[in-house]
Amino acid sequence: MQTRLLEKIKNVQNENEFSGSVLVANEMEQIIELSFGYANRSEQLKNHYATRFGIASGCKIFTAVGICQLVEKGKLSFSTRLDECLDVNFPHFDQRITIHHLLTHTAGIPDYFDEEEMEDFEELWIENPMYKIRSLRDFLPLFQNKPMKLKVGERFHYNNAGYILLGLIIEQISGQTFSDYIQTNIFSQVEMMESGYFEFDALPYNTSFGYIDFPDGTWKTNIYSLPAKGGSDGGAYVTVNDMGKFWHALVNGHIIRKEMLEQMLTPHAQVDEEEEDHYGYGVWVEKKGKEVHKYHVxxxxxxxxxxxxxxxxxxxxxxxxxxxxxxxxxxxxxIEQIISEEWNK
Structure with a gap:
């Protein structure tokens, strides 16, 4: 399997000039770890196993785990209403919105970046300078006074603003900043020593620059395309090995108990009636028939x-x-093609 994976990954990399790092492991036993391209093109610094990468919405799972930890401690419940656990005024929001709705993208609230209506994330920062977005509360003016988009619980609607609210709830209940809470209660607990929420103008060593390529062969970095510091909806940096540690700790009950893990991984919301994708708490759940094929972010x-x-x-x-x-x-x-072929032997 290892040889076939190596060949497949290298073929795909040659086709699309993939830049980044890849890890395939089984129960913490590394099968494949490969890196391609440059973390810093200008200085010709290569990506490697310890390179930190931004993971955008992939870090919603950390926010969900943080909420689950607070539920375990009895600080709130999944049925707790938004207006019961967050001291922020939302004049047009339905008072029936709960933690469960926010976690499952079924709250119906407006988003600050609505993927059903907007294509270019960079458009946000024309009127809202990205260098001013450094805390979760800095996101509030982007959606706080907008009307509801849908009725509460009406359907799944992927929503970044909902996860900003979950981060604010973590801050209010824990008394820590969101990034400090995640660092203390997840990253440090799992020994994800290279991971964190960093500001664009203060990135630590071994952190890759993000690159936007254009059809004519030119490129630019993404430093003016994202908030100066990402939030609870998408702002973490990880290494591939740290992310592997996270999955191992999560599924083995090391950061939340098994009973809570089952609740988190339950397919609470069906994303599309014709698809097999569902959503749990901060994680996509893909089913094949009655069986879960994978949990993914x-x-x-x-x-x-x-x-x-x-x-x-x-x-x-x-x-x-x-x-x-x-x-x-x-x-x-x-990679999934090779894994599937191995299963079907």
Missing amino acids: MGYDPGVSFHSAFYPRDGTTVVVCSNKSEGAYGVMKG
């Missing part, structure tokens, strides 16, 4: 593409981090 931003999954059938973990706007999906698809 993904993230896309200008200069960022990320896919990671855990396959319960045999305990395989896959992490694909890229510092280009595209590429992670193709590598992930190639």
Whole structure:
């Protein structure tokens, strides 16, 4: 399997000039770890196993775990209403919105970046300078006074603003900043020593720049395309090995108890009636028939593409981090093809 994976990943990389790092592991036993391209093109610094990558929305799973930890401690419940646990005024929001609705993208609230209506994330920062977005409360003016988009619980509607609210709830209940809470209660607990929420103008060593490529062969970094510091909806940096540690700790009950894990991984919301994708708490759940095929997370931003999954059938973990706007999906698809062929032997 290892040889076939190596060949497949390298073929995909040659086809799309993938830039980033890839990890395939089974129960913390590394099967494949590869890196391609440059973390810093100007200085010709290569990506490697310890390179930190932005993972965009892939970090919603950290926010969900943080909420689950607070529920375990009795600080709130999944049925707690938004207006009961967050001291922020939302004049047009339905008072029936709960933690469960926010976690499952079924709250119906407006989004600050609505993927059903907007295509270019960079458009946000024309009127709202990205360098001013450094805390979760800085996101509030982007959606706080807008009307509801849907009725509460009406349907799944992927929503970044909902996860900003969950981060604010973590801050209010814990008394810590969101990034400090995640650092203390998840990253440090799991020994994800290289991971964190960093500001664009204060990035630590071994952190990749995100690159946006144009058809004529030119490129730019994404430093003016994203908030100066990402939030609870998408702002973490990880290494592939750290992300592998996270999956291992999560599914083995090391950061939340098994009973809570079952609640988190339950397919609470069906994404599309014709598809097999569902959503749990901060994680996508793909089913094939009645069986869960994989639990996965993904993230896309200008200069960022990320896919990671855990396959319960045999305990395989896959992490694909890229510092280009595209590429992670193709590598992930190639890896899954080999995994599927191995299963069907």
